[in-house]
Amino acid sequence: xxxxxxxxxxxxxxxxxxxxxxxxxxxxxxxxxxxxxxxxxxxxxxxxxxxxxxxxxxxxxxxxxxxxxxxxxxxxxxxxxxxxxxxxxxxxxxxxxxxxxxxxxx
Amino acid sequence: xxxxxxxxxxxxxxxxxxxxxxxxxxxxxxxxxxxxxxxxxxxxxxxxxxxxxxxxxxxxxxxxxxxxxxxxxxxxxxxxxxxxxxxxxxxxxxxxxxxxxxxxxxxxxxxxxxxxxxx
Numbered sequence: 775x776x777x778x779x780x781x782x783x784x785x786x787x788x789x790x791x792x793x794x795x796x797x798x799x800x801x802x803x804x805x806x807x808x809x810x811x812x813x814x815x816x817x818x819x820x821x822x823x824x825x826x827x828x829x830x831x832x833x834x835x836x837x838x839x840x841x842x843x844x845x846x847x848x849x850x851x852x853x854x855x856x857x858x859x860x861x862x863x864x865x866x867x868x869x870x871x872x873x874x875x876x877x878x879x880x
Numbered sequence: 881x882x883x884x885x886x887x888x889x890x891x892x893x894x895x896x897x898x899x900x901x902x903x904x905x906x907x908x909x910x911x912x913x914x915x916x917x918x919x920x921x922x923x924x925x926x927x928x929x930x931x932x933x934x935x936x937x938x939x940x941x942x943x944x945x946x947x948x949x950x951x952x953x954x955x956x957x958x959x960x961x962x963x964x965x966x967x968x969x970x971x972x973x974x975x976x977x978x979x980x981x982x983x984x985x986x987x988x989x990x991x992x993x994x995x996x997x998x999x
Binding site for chain 1 (some may be wrong): 930
């Protein structure tokens with residue numbers, strides 16, 4: 775099983791700041807890495823697929839990068855609605871999710 | 881509007897069975913892979929099972945293999961999850977999720993249905 779480890783577990787920032795979330799895979803997943811956002815009481819929402827492709831309707835302030843085992847989700851200039859939990863997910867070998875990273879308001 | 885609506889959740893005793901359903905609308909169901917993803921209370925996301933668009937290819941997480949069965953009816957635009965020999969640790973909100981075409985990038989999710997396994 776491919777294990778995804780997200781860091782940091784919690785990131786405290788203010789609106790307008792830049793957020794950088796990391797996801798490391800226990801073995802190469804090539805570019806088969808996605809990012810999701812989940813708010814309390816809601817289903818997850820796809821943000822980025824295949825490492826760097828924004829999903830339909832996702833604002834340009836969200837971007838993804840990386841390949842192999844190390845990936846990054848960057849949110850430039852945080853908006854109030856961006857504070858949520860973020861998950862990475864691989865589909866290289868079955869499917870696994872990272873443990874999640876909470877982005878909270880400082 | 882693309883929509884996925886789960887049903888069938890509820891309270892069941894350990895060792896019991898439950899069948900979840902997911903009704904799809906607003907898109908060509910037969911063109912997309914589908915998966916079930918669950919989330920235990922206060923925990924993260926856990927992928928449960930995948931079925932290809934035509935129903936030929938099926939995968940399960942180790943935690944449910946041999947107990948859960950995924951199926952789909954493309955004529956009725958529906959996805960199902962038969963859950964047998966349920967355990968306390970199966971307690972979770974179960975989401976059905978659509979793949980972007982054949983892949984397992986989940987671009988549409990239902991609202992979830994809660995399954996509680998308890999005596």
